[in-house]
Amino acid sequence: MIGPLQPGQWIQWVYWDTTTNTWLHCSANLISGAVTCTPNGNFAIQDVYSPLVFINATYSKYVYLVGQNATVYVLFENEFGKPVTVNMTLTVNNEEFNYYDVTIMPGYYIVALNFTVNVLQGIYTPMLTVYSLGTTLTQSSLPSLYVLNTTGKSPLSLVIVWNMHQPLYIEPNGTWEQAWVLLHTCHDFLWNGTWIGAYELHAILLSEYNVSATIDFTPVLLYQWETILTEGTFPYSPVWPSPSTLNVNMTQCLEAINYTISLYRELAQEGKVEVLTVPFYHPLQAIIYDNGWQSDLLAQILMGEEMTEEIFGVKATGAWTPEMAFNMGLVHLYNETGIEFTIPDAQAFLPYATVVNGTPSPYGPIIVGDSTGKQIIVLFRDTDLSNTFSFAYFSQSPQVTARELIHYLASIYMQNPGAVVVVALDGENPLIFNPTTGPADLQAIYQVLSEYQGTWFITQTASEAIATHKPIAVLTNLPESSWALNLNNWNNGYTGKVEIWRSVALAREYLVAFTNAVNMPISPVVPPPFNTTPNSTKPIYTPWNYLYVAEGSDWTWQTGPPNYGPAWFQEQALTYTSAIINTIENYLTEIRLVKYVVEDDAVVLQIYNGLNYTLYVTLVVSNGTYTIAKPVVLMPHHITTIPIIGIENATTAQLYSPVTEYELGDHPIPINQYGFPLATFTLSQAIRRRCRRCREDLVN
Secondary structure (H helix, E strand, C coil): CCCCCCCCCCECCCEEECCCCEEEEEEECCCCCCEEEEECCCCCCCECCCCEEEEEEEECCCCEECCCEEEEEEEEEECCCCCEEEEEEEEECCEEEEEEEEEECCEEEEEEEEEECCCCCEEECCEEEEEECCEEEEEEECCCEEEECCCCCCCEEEEEEEEECCCCCECCCCCECCCHHHHHHHCCEEECCEEECHHHHHHHHHHHCCCCEEEEECHHHHHHHHHHHHHCCCCECCCCCCCCCCCCCHHHHHHHHHHHHHHHHHHHHHCCEEEEECCCCCECHHHHHHCCCHHHHHHHHHHHHHHHHHHHCCCCCEECCHHHCECCHHHHHHHHCCCCEECCEHHHHHHHCEEEEECCCCCCCEEEECCCCCEEEECCECHHHHHHHHHCCCCCCHHHHHHHHHHHHHHHHHHCCCCEEEEEEECCHHHHHCCCCHHHHHHHHHHHHHHHCCCCEEECCHHHHHHHCCCCEEEECCCCECCCCCCCCCCCCCHHHHHHHHHHHHHHHHHHHHHHHCCCCCCCCCCCCCCCCCCCCCCCHHHHHHHHHHCEHHHHHHCCCCCCCCCHHHHHHHHHHHHHHHHHHHHHCCEEEEEEEECCCEEEEEEEECCCCCEEEEEEEECCCCEEEEEEEECCCEEEEEEEECCCCCCEEEEEECCCHHHHCCCCCCCECCEEEEEEEECCHHHECCCCCHHHHHHC
């Protein structure tokens, strides 16, 4: 080596091993930071070499308060081959801590250095210098040191919202087409030697740790749980694996469902967990609203509230807006159904809203009002933290997840003490997508939150955070968007998605027209019994339930770009819309013209109503140039005689449901001033009669 050399100077050096006749040099390991000697002919690599190598360091806590005692554990590799005694200086900001006569044993060795945190609040990079006999052996930057000052400050409030959702995997005939509800409750991964599902694991960990959380279970998931418990069997389609093929223990699964529901009910009634409600079949509400089907949303919200209360014994005052697909029309719908708050995405909505007053941010409750004066509270989720939960925290080591989470919260606290930080995401997806690492990461999250909360942050349910924090702003004119920043995942012009939406519109048009004709409420609140899923107690309720199923967001999400899900999801939507249309068309075949007489200036018709419903319809008789319309009532299983006076040479008679454009919303079949055509009868020339007693003949 060519000298003279100064401490810390970059040098080039090579050894010639006369025993092996090889050149050796030492190079830094870019991953671990360790310096290792390896045979290599590349003599130009430059290293700062010391026989004492700094490997890494960890603190006794992820975050310290000003004035607390701290410990940093430093891992060295001693390559001297014997114990070495050194002195050390730890510099934190401008304060130095000196440690004398520290003995480091050969090989890997941990040294614990104690110091007092006497710096202002902030994030620091301490420097450790190790020297002996006046020569620096190594100098290294330590990991970031987080220091908080809590004097006179309110704690940060962390609100964790888990969205638990599965679409309906049951066909109209009651056959189960997919096993995911079963698997995600009892058979996702091994936990402590026992098969367990994502939903059950959440419940177990929430009961073990001192953490409050907010959870929604989509009513369609609860519906399927209760169906499984009621029926006790799974009539799976032959094209899909049976529970035995999936290696699922049915007895254990039934116990897991019962246990999971019971545990969440207990946590909800204790107030440790807040349960939100969801429109029953998880519809993409913004699109449904834009299509003019608001009454369907109203029904699904009410059905969701009833299911949530029935299963958990608590009345939800907040709603999970499916896919966070919000528009301003939902404000009055939520008002009408008693929903007081929801959770949109900050990045998708906050930058584009109109500020009425205050300073909007993701860190506090915000009032959103519409043009009619209706208002709801929103808690905007922290987009970055929520995405980190979704895409990072469940795929790495638990220690890294715990540290990064606490550091993130500490960073927010430094700038926004007293803030409300909302994390909102799917509760099952990070676990089922990361079955190896996910469960331990979830436990690490609950464990570290339980350990650190109290002084500078607390966990709260959404309602608790709203009750303890004043609104920070009033907004209006939120854009129409979703967590994905637009609605393209569900409606982007792809032919498959277009087909689904058209089929829903067509099925709904048929159904609304028929429901109007039988004088029953459009968009009824359907009672869903668990022993006939997905069919209901009344024949007219069943196709409405089918429609609500078809309005679910999963079918269009999975169809085509950008998600390219299995074809089954599109087929499921079309199966339900086809079932609606077939049902209504079959009903309409029971309405028949049994006899008629055409006079020069009149026509007399006898129409049989073979349905169990009274029909309130408009009869329209035409001769091609002139038309007469007349409201008629057709009694069930009865022939009604209807004379129409004042029309010559009538050729057609039609029955219309007097439905309006407003009631239909988006609809592919055009309607006219009479409404939607239910039945058309051709009046043949051959049966025309000229007689003054034709009406009496028909009656007799």
